[in-house]
Amino acid sequence: MEARIEKIKQQLQSQGYKLTPQREATVRVLLENEDDHLSAEDVFMLVKEKAPEIGLATVYRTLELLSELHVVEKINFGDGVARYDLRGDTTKHHHHHLICVQCGSVDEILEDWLGPLEERLEREYNFTVVDHRLDFHGICYRCKAKNDTTAQKSLGKSKKNKSQD
Secondary structure (H helix, E strand, O other): OHHHHHHHHHHHHHOOOOOOHHHHHHHHHHHHOOOOOEEHHHHHHHHHHHOOOOOHHHHHHHHHHHHHOOOEEEEEOOOOOEEEEEOOOOOOOOOEEEEEOOOOOEEEEOOOOOHHHHHHHHHHHOOOOOOOOOEEEEOOHHHHHHHHHHHHHHHHHHHHHHHHO
């Protein structure tokens, strides 16, 4: 974690900003919860546990700055809430998401499947892609399993009722 914080510190310094204690507390919360897609309010609640003196406005400003500097990606999964996701160290682009329309879960696709498409856009349209994001909306495997179980139970009850008739 310390190496990632140092890298973020360098990113900030290269743009003329400092990694203040408030910013560092926010970055640490993002790193500790990297698999979660935290809203500003989520980040604030977690930061407040570590540094009660930090206000919500400071967290918002920090997240906006980190977003502008491409340290984090500000994303919206269609629920009206902005969430923040750290950009990976080794990837050129942001990762993609599978968003369940039933339970709201978000799973990540860490591979970048759009490289060939980017090359084609460059070749055919003389368009250089600097970033992209792809979100798929559907039904996750957890909800599918739950739905299948519910359907099986309903089918079993229906057959049982018919055999009693």
